[in-house]
Every structure is written in C-alpha cells, then in structure tokens.
Amino acid sequence: MADAARPRRRHLALPASRFIGREGELAAIAGLLRRGERLVTVWGPAGMGKTRLALELASRWAEAQAGEAVWLCELTGCRDLRAVCGAVARAIGAQVAAGRREATLVERIGRALATEGPALLVLDNLEHVLEQTAPALDAWVRAAPELRFLATSRERTRLAGEISYELGPLGLPAEGSTERSAAVALFLDRAAAHRAAAPLPPPGDEHLADVAALVRRLEGIPLAIELAAAREGVLGVRGLLARLGSRLDLLAGAARGREARQATLRSAIEWSWDLLDDRERRALACCSAFHGPFTLAAAAAVLAEPDAAVIDRIEALRDKSLLRAAPPRSDGATRFALYEVVRELAAEKLAERGEREAAIERHAAFYLAAGEAAAADFERRGALDALNRIAGDLEELLAVAEGALALATAPRAGAEAVAEGALALATAPRAGASAAAERALRALCAIEPVLSTRGPFGAQLELLDRALAAAEALAADPRVVARALAARGRARRLRGQAEAALEDLERARAQAAALGAEALLSGILADLGVLHHGRRDMERARDHYAQALALHRALGDRRAEGRVLGNLGALHHDERRETEAAAYYEHAIAIAAEIGDGRMEGIFSTNAGLLEQERGAPAQARRRYERAAAILGEVGDLRLLAITLGNLGALHHEEGRLADARACHGRAVGLLREVGDRRSEGIALCRLGAALASVGAVDEARRAIEPAERLLAQLGDEPDVELARVASGFVDLALAQAARRAGQGEEAAAHAGAARRRIARAREGSPSSASRSDDVRLLLRILERSLAALGGLPEARAEGERELLLTEGARFVRPPGGGWHDLRERHAARRLLHALAEQQRCAPGRGLSLAALKEAGWPGERILPEAAANRIYVAMNQLRKLGMKPWLRRDAEGYSLDPALPVHYVAVEPAAGGTGRI
Secondary structure, eight states, rough: OOOOTTTEEEEEESSSSOOOOOOHHHHHHHHHHTOOOSSSEEOOTTTSSSSHHHHHHHHHHHHTTTEEEEEEEETTTOSSSSHHHHHHHHTTTTTTTTOOOOOHHHHHHHHHTTTTEEEEEEEOGGGGGGGHHHHHHHHHHOOTTTEEEEESSOOOOOOTTTEEEOOOOOOOOOOTTOOOOOHHHHHHHHHHHTTTSSSOOOOHHHHHHHHHHHHHHHOHHHHHHHHHHHHHHHHHHHHHHHHHHGGHHSSSSSSSOOGGGGHHHHHHHHHHTSSSOOOHHHHHHHHOOOOOOOOHHHHHHHHHHHHHHHHHHHHHHHTSSSSOOOOOOOOOOOEEEOOOOHHHHHHHHHHTTOOHHHHHHHHHHHHHHHHHHHHHOOOOOOOOOHHHHHHHTTTHHHHHHHHHHHHHHHSSGGGGOOOOTSSTTTTTHHHHHHHHHHHHHHHHHHHHHHHHHHHHTTTTTHHHHHHHHHEEETTHHHHHHHHHHHHHHHHHHHHHHHHHHHHHHHHHHHHHHHHHHHHHHHHHHHHHHHHHHHTTTTTHHHHHHHHHHHHHHHHHHHHHHHHHHHHHHHHEEEEHHHHHHHHHHHHHHHHHHHHHHHHHHHHHHHHHHHHHHTTTHHHHHHHHHHHHHHHHHHHHHHHHHHOOOOOOOHHHHHTHHHHHHHHHHHHHHHHHHHHHHHHHHHHHHHHHHHHEEEEEEHHHHHHHHHHHHHHHHTTTOHHHHHHHHHHHHHHHHHHHHHHHHHHOOOHHHHHHHHHHHHHHHOOSSSSOOOHHHHHHHHHHHHHHHHOOOOOOOOOHHHHHTTTTEGGGGGGGEETTTTTOOOOOOOOHHHHHHHHHHHHHHHHHTTOOOOOHHHHHHHHTTOOOOHHHHHHHHHHHHIIIIIIGGGEEEEEEEEEEEEEOOOOOOOEEOOTTTTTTOO
16 A cells, blocks of 8 residues: 555646636546546547546646546657556556566566555547557556556557547537537637637627538537638638538648647548558548448448458448447438548548449449339338338438439549549440449439438429439430439429429429330329319329329339329319318328328318318317327328318317417428428418417417418419418408407407408409318318307308307307307306316217216315206306307217307407407
C-alpha cells in the first residue's frame, strides 16, 4: 500500500479550449469507474473526441478523489511494447532500467503500479500498439488490484473484464431547428475563439439555422466541427456549407498546434487506414459503394467474397471504429454504415485500387434485383414486409438510378465527366448508355411503391423525366419505358398534374397493348379509371374499370381485381347509388382479407365508413375508420392514413367532439404535407378550418381555409373549390354567433345569410358540387345543422326538423319539430338524455337498464334501487315535457330512444333561455 504522506501526482495537461457537451458520457464513464470496473475503454472513430473526453474525466476525477494519483500516458509516439513500457514508467515516475527484456519491463512496471494504491491511469491512443500491448495491460490489471485503467482507442482491447464504452457524435439539432445542441455550441465557441480580435454579435435564428445545418452535415464529429470553425472567419457558415462536397480537402490545414494525426480529417482517418491489413483495406474501400446503412448480405455481394470471410472483415472494421452500427429497421436485419468522412477516403482508395467500377456494378446488380423482387411481391400481395424491404434499400436504389442516369446522359468527355455511381466510363458506346437508361428506369419503378404510399410524392419525378428522355432518345426497351411512363403518370396524378398524367398513361397504354403485355396493360387501365374518376368523367372511368376488371380476372390477379371492385364502389358512391356502392366495397374488403392485403382493406374500409356516415350510422362508421387507421398505420401508408384520419375527424365534428376533430385534422394536414399530396392537403385544411371556426377560432380558421382555396383552385377541380367555400361558411356561422351574443342582430343575420348562400351555391346545378363530392356533402350536413341550431333566422333551412339535435354534453337540446331547450341546470335530465343519445348512436334501439341510467344520471352516488327508479322516472318526465315524449321508449331492457330517430350534435349553442332568436 502506498505511503499516505506521499504527495499524489497528477500528470495532466489540459487543453486551453473549453470542454463542451458530453456531460452524459462523462457521468456514465465515471459511474463505471466508481462501481469498481478495472479497465474501461472509450472507443470510437477518428475525430470523435476520445482524448479530450478522457482528459476532462481525469481532471474531474482528480478533484473528486483528492487522495488518489491520476496519470496520463500518451502512446501516440510509441511503436512497440518497449516504448509503451517506457511511456508508462515515465508517467507514473517509476525507475525502470533501460535494456531490460520486455517481459522484465512489464513485470517491474506491474510491481510499481501495485505499490501506488488507489489511482487512475489514462492510456491515450492505444489502437496502433494494441496487439503488442494487450498482454502487458492484462498483466498490469491483475498485478494492481486498486488501480483503474481508462484507455482511449479506435479499437476495443477485448481483454477479459474490459468494459467498452463507444463514443458517438455530439448531440445534433433536429432538422429545421435552431436549438443550441452540443454540436452547435462547440462550433460557436470555437469560431468565436478564432475571431477573438473581432467578436461577432450574438447569432440570430438565421445564423443558428445555418450552423445547425452545417454540424448536421459534419455528422456531429467534434474534430470536423473544430476544423470547420477555424475557417468560418474566411468562408462564413454558408461558404462552408457550399464547399462540403469534399470534407477531407476543405477541413485540411485549418488548425495549428495539433498532433499530425489530428491536424486534418484526412490525416486522422489515414492513421486508421494504415493500421488495417490488406484484406481489411479492400473491404473498407468496397464498402464506400454504399450510400447508407447496409446488411451483411449486401456486403457479401459487393465484396464478392464468401459469407464467412465477409463476416470477419465487417467485424474487424467495426471493432476498429471504421464502421458503425446503424439504427435498427423494421425488417430486423443488422446494418452497418460509414461516416461520410470515412466513406470519402475509402472511395479514393477504391479508385486507387482500380476496383471502383466493378464494386459499383456489383452494388447496382444486388440492389436492383432485390428492389424489383420486393416491388413485384408488393404488387402481387400488397404485403407490409415487401414494402419495408424496398424502404430499407431506398437510398441505395436512388443511388443506382442516379449513377445509371449519369452514365446515360454524360457527355463523351472521359471518366471525369461521370458522377459517382456511373457504371462505366463516359466513353461507353451507345448500347451501354441505353442499358444505363433502362437500369435507371428499373430502379425508379422499383422504389415507386414506397414513394406512392409513404411519400414524398413526386420525389422521383425529376429523375423519371431525365431517364425517360434518355431512354427514348437511345431506343431503350419499350416494355421498360411503358412501365416507367405509367409510374410517372401515377406520380403526376398524385401531384395534381391531371393532364400530364393522362398523357403519360395513354402513351403507356398504347405501348403495353402493342407489346401484348396484358398484366402491364390491365394495371394501366385501372390507373386511367382512377384518373378519369378523379376528373368526374364517370363514363370513361366506368369503361376503363370494366376493361381492367376483365383482364384481371382473366389473369387470375385477385389483388388487382379487388382494387378495381373497390374503385367501382367509389364510383357508385359518388353517383349516390349507395346499395351498389356498399356491395362493391364489401366484395373488395373480402378479397383484401382473403389475400392479406392490409392496405387495400384499409382503403375500402375507409370508403365504407364514409358511406355508413352518410347513411346515418355513425357507430358503424367509427368502427370502420378506426380499423382502417390501425391497418394503414401498421402498413405505413401515410397518405391513406391521413385521409382516414380526416374522415374520422369529420365524424367527430359531426358528433360535436370538436377537440378530437381538430386533433385528427391537424395530424392529417401534417402527414399530407410530409408526403406531398397537394389535393388531399387542401381538403384536410378545409376540414381543419371548419372545425376551428366551430370553436370560435376564426382567425386560425381563415389561416387554414384561405391557402386551401388557393391550392384547390390551382388544381382546377370545381367541387374541391366549392368545398373551400363551404368551409368558409363555418367562419360566417361563427361570426353570426359572435354577433348574436353581442346583441348585434342585423350583423348576425348578414353573416348567417352569407352561410346560407354558400349552401345554396353548393347545391346548385345538375350535377351540383354536393352531388359530385362526398367531401362537400359532409361539410354541408354539418353546416346546415349548425345553422339550424341558431334558430329563428330568416329563410333558414329546416334540414334538421326531423332530427334530435344536441350540443356537446347535451347542454342544449332541440327535439324533432320543436325549439331549443337549455338543460345546463337540469343535471340529471341532461346526463340521462346524453346517455340515451350515445346509446342510440352506438346501438340503435337497444335499451339502457335502470342500473346504467342511475350511474349515468347520478355517477358515484349510493342510492337504493327503489329511490333510483323514482329519480329516473322524474327525470324522464322532464324530458317528455320538453317534447321528447314521442321518442322515448321503455321495455324490458330499460329506456331507449326510437331507433328511427336520427341523433346529431352541433357546434353552435343557442342563446340561453330557449329559442335563441335574433
């Protein structure tokens, strides 16, 4: 044991710069040491700040553990075990005679360490001497039981008892955020230090947003951030962003006073490269062909080596911090990834080895085969797993498309003209360019299922435009071109470009027919049916659906058959043929359930729910919507999920659940903006605006409806434009209600009149917008009932005369044919009526027992059965006197409302005291 009187040594030379961030990491590592772990290795890639973290931890440890020695042993200059022993001996102040055998040196240092008692020894930069040093380190750990070792390395020691702590990037701000994350704080601090002679004013939001974008591009790597900050004074943040195409060269020579291995990103990564053997170098170089996370199977294809060898290479690169573990995905496969700075250097090495084109060719072949197989599987089954496989490879498939397109369109000027990802030199013959254009189209068609279901819509449009232009100029395979034309037509339709979509689909149809490609033709005919349906050309839509259905049945394609049947249901729905629509929907849903296509089931369950809602069956509609939302959420089809949420929100609005309506519509708008479905976004904004106006948030409502009206007007569909006008009727209604409360009768009547005129306009013509659009009909129903709730307005429609109208919580009630009554002070009667109304909407005709009514009317109160029955009788009499007598029923089950009585909630509350006349 060491002499307690001996002064404790602290060989620590801290950097002059401030330590920023990493508080969580410091606490975690200190916790490992305090709980008695003997060897902790902080490992990670070049530039991650391992040394700086270890120094900070050692400094804080020295302050907290005043009786312990803390030593720093820098191993960068060591090249063998003898040099390591000398460095450790110098750090701890031990006298070790020169010229001794290595084994003797290790033993003597072990004895010296054992005499020190509790202490912390930091071994910095262990990776390059790890193989020689590991046995010695193991011996020292066993020889000095009171000593703790903290090592920093780009590779784990894998010694028994080692606790490895992987150090990742600094915390990054979210996309579009201006938060001062650790990475942003480090950049600002270091940039300010370099500008000490001319300090800048505090950064504003715009500057912070640029810094946030920069540190995200630098992947939160501290060394990269510090080197960039050193050049901020010359280039500015935006200049740095514009020059990040080559991080290795941009961030070179930017700082003095660093060791050579950390002076630039290039030297830091070259240091790690030099520690690899040739097989590992080849593996890392080939991995630069990947643009994102990749699986072992993909690595095996690109490396063109046996699986066992690939596993060894990937494991070695992972252990040396040159590969990182990627976040898990839904398919559960383990994935690896390179930091961009590592990938950049590895790509240079791949080119130097003369293997670049071959590696990229193997990469493209693997992902194209996998993507096309998954797309065909999705087209056949509509299965979630197929969609997830494409989504998992989306980044790589886009890279395949972009690389092939670069070759197909590159000028014949030599290899320098071809962007990364090209599969051969730009001097390739015309046949090679044609094949490259076909490959680009095939990759873009393979990713369509993901982009058409999860968005963003139109993400591949620019690439499809370029690839189709090149393919047609180079006389590419007409079957591939026809499939790509159809894909572009669908993408254009979803972006609201109906005329351009029609042109693409008609060209695709003609080519597919000429080729005799019936499977391709049948899908294009269905797409044309959808397009004409959206344009309200019902006869053409019906004709194309019929042709598609005949082909699908002849080919035995059940999924495609179900899709067309469901679309025929929607066609009959829009034509107000409700019985036929319901039959088609049920047939389509049955086929979807039979083949396990959740997406199709979700689509047509939503449509069937809308039909149920229109037919006055809200409980059934709600069940349909909720099931559809669950299915579509699981499938990951954000567009259809948003549309379903919008319909559910409209049902909430119709039932008076305005908070739920706002939440559904708000989420729907966000999802539709994310995926880029402009028409559906406009409809969702109209619905959101109507819900906001119904709670009196007039300014917010206008901010939703006005841009929606502009957007829908640009798309040129008249019923959709009329929908925005009907939504504005809710603003008129809210203003009428506010004026009435203020005693401004004439102004209230004027606003109510404006709402009535909007209703009349939507119902004008043959066919009217109301008859052509279920979205318009839905908002009209809610608006008309709410307008009727104001009461006593000149020329007010009596649309709800045969309905029971309630406000939220049954605070006010209007029996069929009667006036409004205020139940706010009649608590028991109000609660009982509310319970009966909910039962009517969920289970028409089914009675509520006396026990259920007692709990509804007097919740939590202890009442004898006889007394409860008497109270219920008295409350029911109050309701009868308000005009509910013809509609209240009593039988063996209990009390209920007449099952033929429609029950609806409205958002407008009448004036207190009865009729609410102006």
